[in-house]
Amino acid sequence: MSKKHKRDDHEEHADETWLIPYADLLTLLLALFIVLYATSSVDAKKFEDMSKAFSVAFNTGSGVLQNSAVITTGQQFENATRERRTGSGGQTDAQEMEREALMQLEQEDLEELKGQLDEYIRQNGLTTQLDTKLNQSQLMITIRDNALFASGSAIVKPDARELAVAISNMLQQYPNYQIIVSGHTDNQPISTPAFESNWELSSKRALEFMNILMENPELDRQRLRATAYGEYHPVDTNDTEAGRAKNRRVEVSIIRNYVDPENAESIGITGGT
Structure with missing residues (x-):
């Protein structure tokens, strides 16, 4: 009688080995849901947190339902993303707003200066001799060489000094910008007692024009610099006289302080003559 009772107790004990593959299945399903959630909004921080969640799920040996870190990963994703975007105390947003405001003021400055020019x-x-162009990096004033110099000379014509003075007076109203004066030539070789190469001619022309700008005591000399490009930055072909005439020029560039990295194209305010 007692033997039969013991046998019945043994027969009623359930086999629980199925719990192991069942727990593994739950783990895989949870991992799948995490992947689907993360890929719905691609974010480097979310992937980092997801990696940590996988590590916890597969390497610790803790039960899935016992691991609260895995369960709350989705909420952690959102909190981390929000914190990274706003920064501590919202400083990142504030800095970005300040930068955008400064960029807008700069745009207004350069549009106003371009309008005056x-x-x-x-x-x-002077519409055939001067041109202005405002783009993402600068406001450029292009002056044909025949408006400033005699052929093969770096001496500014007397009537062209008035132009340089007028430009200087306009520039002094906008003291927060760097100014670069650059000289350019065509590709025709030059060899005279005054200039042995186009490099020297373009350099001397840039310096001479900049010197007239600096005669204005209100224009900060620290903002100015001159550079020479010789024949190596043409804007037109050197195969025709008309093209070579365009290449012989002096450029005065007012450089932006703020450039929108997402705006790789011209702002759209070009021409002006």
Whole structure:
């Protein structure tokens, strides 16, 4: 009688080995849901947290339902993303807003200066000799060499000094920008007692024009520098006289302090003559 009772107790004991593959299945399903959630909003921080969640799920040996770190990973993703975007105390947003405001003010400055230059060009009939262009990096004033110099010379014509003075007076109203004066030539060789190469001619022309700008005591000399490009930055072909005439020029560039990295194209305010 007692033997039969013991046998019945043994027969009623359930086999629980199925729990092992069942727990593994739950783990895999949870991992799948984490992957689907993370890929719905691609984010480097989320992937980092997801990697940590996998490590916890597969390497610790803890039960899935016992591991609260895995269960709350989705919420951690959102919190981490929000914290990274706003920064501590919202400083990142504040800095970005300040930068955007400064960029807008700079854009307004350069548009205003361009308008003054364009009006001067129009009033003085210089539309064939001067041009202005505002793009993502600078406001550039391009002056044909025949408006400033005699052929093969770096001496500014007397009537062209008035132009340099007018440009200097406009530039002094905007004291927060660096100014680069650059000289350019065509590719025709030059060899004279005054200049042995186009490099020397373009350099001397840039310096001479910059010297007139610096005669204005209100224009900060620390903002100015001159550079020479010789024949190596043409804007047109050197195979025709018209193209070579365009390549012989002096450029005055007012350099932006703030450049939008997402804006790789011209801002759209070009021409002006």
